[in-house]
Amino acid sequence: MNTSRIALVTGANQGLGRALVEGLAARLGPADLVLLTGRDQQRVTEAAHEVAQLPGTRSQVQGVVLDVTDAESIARLAEELRLRHGGVDVVISNAVARLLPEDSQSARADEFIDVSNSATHAVLRSFAPVLRPGGRLLVVASSLGTLGHLTPRLRHLFDGADLDQVEYAVESWRGAIHNGTAEEAGWPRWLNVPSKVAQVAAVRAVAATRRAHDLASGTLIAAVCPGMVDTATSRPWFSDFSQAKSPAEAARAVLDLVSADTVDPAHYGELVRFGAALDWHDGTPPVEQDRLLTP
Template sequence: MNASRIALVTGANQGLGRALAEGLAARMTPDDLVLLTGRGHRRVTDAAREVTRLPGTRARVEGRVLDVTDTDAIARLAEDLRARYGGVDVVVSNAVARLLPGESQAERADEFIDVANTATHAILRSFAPVLRPGGRLLVVASSLGTLGHLDPRLHHLFDGASLEQVEYAVESWRSAIHTRTAAQAGWPTWLNVPSKVAQVAAVRAVATERREHDLATGTLIASVCPGMVDTATSRPWFSDYRQAQSPAQAAGAVLDLIFAEHVHPALYGELVRFGKVLPWHDGTPPVEQDRMLTP
């Protein structure tokens, strides 16, 4: 028997992704299915079992191994969900490569870009077409994803770009890192800035193409900023965690957006933080010495 609703979260065996999977499983019904995905079979299996056993869990929870750097695997999973269930209702793209302050940004660039950007492009391309009416497709980004955080010389690469143009810009950035010409072209050393801008630009590109249809069916595609979250990925970058949220707290606003009966059209295609739009052109390029993560 097909599940009533299908939800999928990437990077879901720990941190914010795990909290989102837990929240979905608690707010959905016993007929619904939450797919908790990650790269490692043991970690995914253990996480799915643990979420299933939580007192508040109502929906069915299944672990699925999904390496988001494998774009063919993303496409196969989307097609499988379309064939089995007629589509999917909630997709949260949350996977991120862990980067420590002492590591070389340039040496980790390929992995970081593959996980954060190439995977985001593949999820948008594969899952947007199988998103059922009234569904939600959200990409977890950050407040660094607004265009103003980039050098003005780079704005034309992302402002009003199609998904293909965003992909080209990302690969140009990658190439500039390899050829050691990134700084000369205006790219910041810190990978998180162009990566987040590119994520938000990719969402905006897909949303622009689908806006009329999605608004007519109550469907939402957007990027979301969860705010400062205390996770293993972010903790090494902060000196003061007094204002940080737990993953469960940070998941709350994202889940409220997912389960909102009516979403204001102004949120469609935008970067949303705590229910409000972060304007696309806001922000200023970060000082290179300031490597703190911005929520």
């Protein structure tokens, strides 16, 4: 069995995902392997080659084609890494569908949910079981992922839910969008809000079943908030980027969780932003934002 560390990042061709790969490749050692994944073969190959050539890169870097909307492909890759390497040490689920302010939120709902939520569920189901002791499984979310950003009548769907229940809630939300009852049921028009809450709820669900064992072995499962990041995905949504971080700057706090010698129990299963866990029940429903965004 190969004891070198194996790291994997989804949605890694550009932006934050690319910065996470670059940071991992710089922090890990020559015997370690960082897998840069994305859907497009050419872009994945080019990005992996470019990272491998960076002067700060120390580890091996390999491009892997992975469509995160295909749960079977995620499961096959996890099994392949289990058989070949005995598991995986770092998994960062980062893929997100790019959405523009002028896009119809309802028309893009399936793609957005598939990439952000169904993929998160698949990554958690497939990679948590093959995470080696001392490993890190992180889901990139945002500060919108706390429960208080949903109206009170929806919070029970995610609070204390197991992963099957989170998946059911997400599919109920998807169905409500399609049949035109989402707004009546209290779902925000802005897809990002329920999507991020569901991501964090999924992390909490998996972590709740593993907490004692993982903490005993120094293993971390958590959601992470990188803050405002200046990327092509986020730039159309904000007029003031004076407080935004570059992808490399935003990646640093996430990578610090990966590199930490010990796991803070306060971080386990929580949404962590800049080294501090956010209160799961915090937040306010984004009423004003809904009015500004295209339904």
